[in-house]
Amino acid sequence: MSVPVHIHNISKSYEKVEALKDINLEIKAGELFGFIGPDGAGKTSLFRILTGLILPRxxxxxxGGLDVVNDFKKIRQITGYMPGRFSLYHDLTVAENLDFYASIFKTSLKENYDLIKDIYIQIEPFRKRKAGDLSGGMKQKLALSCALIHRPELLILDEPTTGVDAVSRKEFWELLNKMQQSGITILVSTPYMDEAALCNRVALMQNGKLLATDTPKNITKRYQGQIFALHTNKMHSLVIDLENTAAAAQVYRFGDSVHITSTSGNDESFRQIITASxxxxxxxxxxxIAQQAVIEDCFLALMDKNQTL
Amino acid sequence: MYAFIKKEFFHIFRDYRSMLILFGMPVAQVLLFGFAITTDINDAKIAILDHSKDPVTRDITQKILSSKYFILEQNLQSNNQIEAAFKAGNIKEVIVFEQNFAEKLQREGKADIQLILDATEPNTASMLSAYSSGIINTYSLQQMKAANKVPLSIVTESKMLYNPELKSVYMFVPGVITILLMLVSTMMTSISITREKEMGTMEALLVSPLKPLQIIIGKVTPYVLLSFINLIVILTMASFIFGMPVRGSLGLLLVESVLFIVMSLALGILISTISKTQQQAMLLSMFALMLPTILLSGFIFPVENMPVALQWTSHVMPSKWFIIIIKNIMLKGVGIAYFWKETLIILLNTLFFIGMSVKKFKVRLE
Incomplete structure (x- = not known):
C-alpha cells in the first residue's frame, strides 16, 4: 500500500538562486515525515521534484522504486499532491470539486468513501457552497479530500496548515495521523516549528540544505547546553543588554520570554553571572527558569551554525 | 473527459464576464457594424445655391431631393455664404447652379453645375459627388430624349455584381463573423487555460494522470459548441435584420466555419502555452491577432491597395482566406470547387497549430 521515497544528492537551482543543495534522504514506507523550515528553505522545490513537476539539476x-524523471507518469497515478496555494476551483461547489477530481483519477467518491469519510463529514454541510467562499480551514480539508480521493500510496502536502487557525490546524493533524494509520506515506512541509513534534521524523531545512534529519525527540535530545527562559521588568531591552554578555552562547526572543543558553556546564554560576550583569x-x-529544548531552539541553534559555516 | 467538459461549462456559465463576451459582444458587434459603421449614404444634408431660379434648375433640384440620399438643409443666396454654411458643419455638399442656367442650356446646349463637397470625410464626399452627378446625368439624358435629340456621347454604365446596391452589410458580415469567431475562440480559450495556471489549479491537473491532449480537448470542446451557437446567432441576425443572403450551401458554410473555429481554438491554446498570466494571454490575442485580422484581412481596407510587404503579411492571416470563403458561399453561391485552395490553407494551419500546441503544452511547471 505505502511506498518509500529515496532522495540522492538532489540539487536544483533557479537562474541565480540555489534552491536545493545536495539533498540526501531516505523516507520509509508508511512514515509521516515533516519538512520544517522557513519560506525559501527549498521545501516546495523538493516536493515539485518528487511529483515530476520540475526537473532536478x-x-x-x-x-516506490519509480524514478521521478523517467517514470513521473506512473508516480502521478499513486501520488496525492496538495500544492501550497489553494488549487481548487473557486467557482465550483465543494461537491463539484470532489466529483471533478474523482473523475480525472477515474474513481468516484463512493468508491473511496471509507478513506476520506472523516474529512468529508466535516465539509459535507457545505457541499453546495462554492469553494471560494469556504474558510481557510475548510478549504484545506476540501483540498486534502481531493488529494486523497484516488487512494494514493504517497501523500505530499505543501504547507497545508499555513494561514489556518489553531483549532483547524490541530484537527488537520489529527486527520493526517488517521491517514497514516490507513497505510499512506505522508510528506508534509510546514513553517510552524511546533508541528514538528507531530511527525515520526523531521528534516530541518534552511537555504536549500538539510540541517538535521531525525525523530523530533532525538533532535531535541541532541541540543547542547541548558536553556533558560528569562523574564525581567524591562523585557524590551533585554535581548540587547544580554548580547554583550560573553557567557551566553545564544540569546533570542521566544514567545513572551527570552531564551538564553549556557554552554559552560555549571548552571548555578551562569545564573549568577547573568543576574549580576x-x-x-x-x-x-x-x-x-531552566527549560527543555524544543524544535525551535534546535532549529535556531543549527541555523546559527549553518550561517557561520 | 466528460467531467472535464462539464466543469468547463460551469466556469463559463458562472462568470458573467465570459458570458458577456461570448454572447453580448457578437450581438453588439453585428448591430454596430451593420447600422453605425455603414458606408451607405442616407439623408445627407445639402445646401443649394441657385443663381438662376428657372424651371430647369428647379426641376433638377426636385430630382436630387426626391432621391432618398439627400435632404435640403438650406437655400443659399450668394457665393460668400458657402464657406459659412460648411463651417456651421451641418451640410456635406453645396450644389451651385450658374446664372441663366436654362437660357444657356437652351442656347449653347451646355450649362454648368458646380458641386462643392466637404472632403474632411473623403469617402463620403466622393460617394456624394458620384450620386449627385449620377442624378444630374440621368436628368440630362431624359431631357435629350424628350427633345428627340440623339445623344452622341458614349455613356459607360457600370453594373455592380453580387452586391448591386453596394450594400456595406454584405461586406461587413463576413468580416464580423471572422472576427467574432476568432476573438471568442482564441481569446476565451487562451484566457481559460492561463487562468488555471494563475490559480494554481494547473499544478493539480498536471499531477493527475490526465494526458495533455485530454486537458486540451476538455478545455476546447465547450468553446467549439459556444462559438457554433454564436455563428448561428450572427447569421440569423444578418439575415433577418440586414437581409444578408446565403446563396450557396448553408451546410458547407457551417462546415467551413467549424474548421475555422477549430483553427482559432488551436491558436488560442498555442498562445496560452507561451503566456503566463491572463492579461498576457488577452493582450497577445488582442494585439497580435485581432488588430491584424481587422486591418490586414481585407475586411475593411482592400488588400490590393496595401504596400507589398503588408500584402504578404496579409497572406499569412488565416482570417483573410476565411473571409474569401464566406463571401464565396454567401454572396456568389459557389461550391467547394472554387475555394478548395483557401480551405486547404486553413486546414493546414489548423493541423500546424494543433501540433505545435500539443508539443508545447508542458507536462511540467518549467
Missing part, C-alpha cells in the same frame, strides 16, 4: 530520486543594567524582578 543533478541527483536522482525515486518514489542584568542588575547592573537596571533590570529587576529577574526570573530565570
Amino acid at each position: 543533478s541527483g536522482t530520486a525515486s518514489v 542584568l542588575e547592573e543594567k537596571g533590570h529587576s524582578a529577574i526570573q530565570m
Whole structure:
C-alpha cells in the first residue's frame, strides 16, 4: 500500500538562486515525515521534484522504486499532491470539486468513501457552497479530500496548515495521523516549528540544505547546553543588554520570554553571572527558569551554525 | 473527459464576464457594424445655391431631393455664404447652379453645375459627388430624349455584381463573423487555460494522470459548441435584420466555419502555452491577432491597395482566406470547387497549430 521515497544528492537551482543543495534522504514506507523550515528553505522545490513537476539539476530520486524523471507518469497515478496555494476551483461547489477530481483519477467518491469519510463529514454541510467562499480551514480539508480521493500510496502536502487557525490546524493533524494509520506515506512541509513534534521524523531545512534529519525527540535530545527562559521588568531591552554578555552562547526572543543558553556546564554560576550583569543594567524582578529544548531552539541553534559555516 | 467538459461549462456559465463576451459582444458587434459603421449614404444634408431660379434648375433640384440620399438643409443666396454654411458643419455638399442656367442650356446646349463637397470625410464626399452627378446625368439624358435629340456621347454604365446596391452589410458580415469567431475562440480559450495556471489549479491537473491532449480537448470542446451557437446567432441576425443572403450551401458554410473555429481554438491554446498570466494571454490575442485580422484581412481596407510587404503579411492571416470563403458561399453561391485552395490553407494551419500546441503544452511547471 505505502511506498518509500529515496532522495540522492538532489540539487536544483533557479537562474541565480540555489534552491536545493545536495539533498540526501531516505523516507520509509508508511512514515509521516515533516519538512520544517522557513519560506525559501527549498521545501516546495523538493516536493515539485518528487511529483515530476520540475526537473532536478543533478541527483536522482525515486518514489516506490519509480524514478521521478523517467517514470513521473506512473508516480502521478499513486501520488496525492496538495500544492501550497489553494488549487481548487473557486467557482465550483465543494461537491463539484470532489466529483471533478474523482473523475480525472477515474474513481468516484463512493468508491473511496471509507478513506476520506472523516474529512468529508466535516465539509459535507457545505457541499453546495462554492469553494471560494469556504474558510481557510475548510478549504484545506476540501483540498486534502481531493488529494486523497484516488487512494494514493504517497501523500505530499505543501504547507497545508499555513494561514489556518489553531483549532483547524490541530484537527488537520489529527486527520493526517488517521491517514497514516490507513497505510499512506505522508510528506508534509510546514513553517510552524511546533508541528514538528507531530511527525515520526523531521528534516530541518534552511537555504536549500538539510540541517538535521531525525525523530523530533532525538533532535531535541541532541541540543547542547541548558536553556533558560528569562523574564525581567524591562523585557524590551533585554535581548540587547544580554548580547554583550560573553557567557551566553545564544540569546533570542521566544514567545513572551527570552531564551538564553549556557554552554559552560555549571548552571548555578551562569545564573549568577547573568543576574549580576542584568542588575547592573537596571533590570529587576529577574526570573530565570531552566527549560527543555524544543524544535525551535534546535532549529535556531543549527541555523546559527549553518550561517557561520 | 466528460467531467472535464462539464466543469468547463460551469466556469463559463458562472462568470458573467465570459458570458458577456461570448454572447453580448457578437450581438453588439453585428448591430454596430451593420447600422453605425455603414458606408451607405442616407439623408445627407445639402445646401443649394441657385443663381438662376428657372424651371430647369428647379426641376433638377426636385430630382436630387426626391432621391432618398439627400435632404435640403438650406437655400443659399450668394457665393460668400458657402464657406459659412460648411463651417456651421451641418451640410456635406453645396450644389451651385450658374446664372441663366436654362437660357444657356437652351442656347449653347451646355450649362454648368458646380458641386462643392466637404472632403474632411473623403469617402463620403466622393460617394456624394458620384450620386449627385449620377442624378444630374440621368436628368440630362431624359431631357435629350424628350427633345428627340440623339445623344452622341458614349455613356459607360457600370453594373455592380453580387452586391448591386453596394450594400456595406454584405461586406461587413463576413468580416464580423471572422472576427467574432476568432476573438471568442482564441481569446476565451487562451484566457481559460492561463487562468488555471494563475490559480494554481494547473499544478493539480498536471499531477493527475490526465494526458495533455485530454486537458486540451476538455478545455476546447465547450468553446467549439459556444462559438457554433454564436455563428448561428450572427447569421440569423444578418439575415433577418440586414437581409444578408446565403446563396450557396448553408451546410458547407457551417462546415467551413467549424474548421475555422477549430483553427482559432488551436491558436488560442498555442498562445496560452507561451503566456503566463491572463492579461498576457488577452493582450497577445488582442494585439497580435485581432488588430491584424481587422486591418490586414481585407475586411475593411482592400488588400490590393496595401504596400507589398503588408500584402504578404496579409497572406499569412488565416482570417483573410476565411473571409474569401464566406463571401464565396454567401454572396456568389459557389461550391467547394472554387475555394478548395483557401480551405486547404486553413486546414493546414489548423493541423500546424494543433501540433505545435500539443508539443508545447508542458507536462511540467518549467
